[in-house]
Amino acid sequence: MSLDAVLSRIDSDLDAATDRLMEFLRIPSISTDPAYKADVDRAADWLVEDLRAIGIDAEKRPTSGHPMVVGHVGEDTDTPHVLFYGHYDVQPVDPLNLWTRDPFDPAIENTEKGRVIRGRGASDDKGQLMTFVEACRAWKAVNGSLPCRITFFFEGEEESGSPSLVPFLEANKDELKADLALVCDTSMVARGVPSIASQLRGMLKDEFTITGPRIDLHSGHYGGPGLNPLRELARIVTSFYDEETGRVAVGGFYEGVHEVPEDQLRQWQTCGFDEKDYLSSVGYSKPHGEKGYSALEQQWARPTLEVNGLWGGYSGAGSKTVIPAEAHCKITCRLVGDQDPDKLRDAIRAHVEAQLSPDAGVRWDNDLEGSRASVMNIARSEFEAARGALSDEWNREAVFTGMGGSIPVVGFFRSVLGLDSMLVGFANEDDAIHSPNEKYDVESFHKGMRSWARILDALTR
Template sequence: MTNYQTYFEQNRDKHLGELKEWLSIPSISALSAHKEDVLRAAEWLKDALVRAGLENVTLHETAGHPILTADHLHAEGAPTLLIYGHYDVQPVDPLNLWDTPPFEPSERDGKLYARGATDDKGQVFLHVKALEAILAQEGKLPVNVKLCIEGEEEVSSPNLVEFLDANAAALAANAVLISDTSLLERGKPAISTGLRGLCSLEIALNTANTDLHSGSFGGGVPNALHAIVSLLNSLHDEKTGQVLVEGFYDDVLPLTEELRGELVKMQYDEEKLRTDLGLEALFGEEGYSFLERTGVRPTLELNGVYGGFQGEGTKTVIPKEAHAKITCRLVANQDPQDILNKIERHLHAHTPVGAKLTLVPGEKAFAFNIDPTHPFLQKAADAYEAVYGTRALFTKDGGSIPIIEAFSRVLEAPVVLMGFGLPDENLHAPNEHFNLENFDKGLLTLVHYLKSL
């Protein structure tokens, strides 16, 4: 790897300059005002892939933002990798909390600050430059490579699954390689072998046909806020932390000793977390550690509860309606629609007298899981060790990236999650940044991984 280290050192300023150009484009997929900027970011990447030596570089129109594909298929007898990432970014609000403008990339303290620096332009850029380096140094790639880079990940990839279904043969690969996750902490790489699924819903409770004066009607009519507090309280056992929806855990597989042992290896400091968050105590399902609760057990959480008077001062009113937003993180074998059905039955059965329930379902996504003993994952762990000096741990992440499950299912291929971010890099928040130590090591790790295959 010595020649590659020299190559990347000699080209570092040039590479960072190119990345800053890309990060300067405000490709915010959620805001229609930035539709042209999203297209500009896609075209920038298209040009970068052509310069890198990739072939068949194509922008595909969708009902939303374009999907970019490319390939280099000249390694006869070698496996084929499909590299996935996204070039869209999150909105930047609140702007006043940024120390430097989000689309004017700046370096300080060994970090590159900009929206998209770690999520996901910076990590996608590593793949582009790793491929470019191998082609520049050796004239050929050790594996066959396909790329599929989208511009709608930050708005739940509404057009990508349809694109995958329609182009499954063209995108077929032995494995899917994605860099959109993080190390455990500085110097401690990790490969996620599981992401939780998701389902969400919004509920409303209505009582009278108008708000009422609490002096004239209080104590004599149903109160929508009282009703929703009672209803939401029925969802959990306050002592054990378990979800009380009938059948919620029916399809949940018990934790194996092997998995529990792998999580113990992470040496997670629950007491430090408690102190950092200013909490008197952590909370969750009885009998499980923090990592187990947040990575491999299902949850039901309230994300918003609102209704009645919320302005300054006092308003003596009995509100006629109240609302709540709920999300569930799901694990292997749980069907999002089945869980929504069970929650709906529970809510109807526990709606207080005098209140009418309205329920609107939202997002649905299955969990993703992969066996860490798969050779593609083992070689990824070896590649981290070769560069970082520490072999990657196999983890379970509590978040949800629905498109990863879709890639695994549609292409029937293992998904290798090789991330180079850090948990504290403020993705989705002001002052997002990418540690340049992992920029440098990430390039070498990806080269090592591709050559090891």
């Protein structure tokens, strides 16, 4: 099979591929809003039709929520069997007034950094998903078949918590098993630097309420002798942190955390990430996490405990002189290494309860949610093959990176299907995913297609 001819086909078909993506982007597949249910369904139908047009045996599969799209191509041979995952649902567009154009009327725009595709879903994840589909289209057009067996698996609920994902994986595990999962919902560490994510942080969410007096109290009558839950909460939140070192001060918090290997740390140090630009772009002058670690290490390889919301008492116009009966706090932790979310939740709750003053109580939310960090098996030969393919395409050494966020499907592929995952994406940090004026660079779309073509070739040699 001819890789050069496939790459040439991708180049010559770029305008048509862009038109197909534009058509896909016009479908407002917002999964979290029931008003768009029919549109999410329509986006699934669009994908099925497009996959079938290039000879993929694809169909829309119902779930208790939005449908999955599953497709198969290729026979059992000595070549690898890969499962490619993406999601076709998108985030809501609010606030609409901050968009420079209709979010579902995509267009090519010229910017200081080059041509971009502007529209909701352009980067997250329709544009990324279509880089792989278009690479397969070119392979099929040139060679008559694809270089290996491929299962396509597209989800319609990623942006709304994936409630149907695990049940679907469990019900269809035999059909979806493969040698390796390929996941496109990621970004490059810096513009023009091809990246393979080698680790993802896990997540722990919790919420608690500090209780005090039986009812809200008059601050003139009880100010002084009365315990104030807001003040109690502020003291407890402060106790979460060691201000001198920036470390989390909860006992046992760092159990299972590992230092980054030196060879990987050297890659990160030379990957093109600009710490100053990264911080200044959002109004920071320096990193505020653990001392002794760079911003990149803090984002990719260190755990955090973040306060996401604090409220209580009176917050309306004017003043109301009360001591509130309750104060509330939402927290999330990003997990790394072998941190256990269940053990960590117990440790945090024990810490809070140990800090309580007499007459203060705590009530915990019971809607428990937590997932471990994911560490990719980059010792597999496929990872180095893909890194070489990406380096060839971008004329710059590809790097193994970390990711500060979480992609739960990777953990589910491991726990349900027994699959290792390789995460390769071509988004840039300024793509404004989840925000107004989302965009995807035309270069990312074009070279993303070429990159997947090279990776498929490298995996089958």
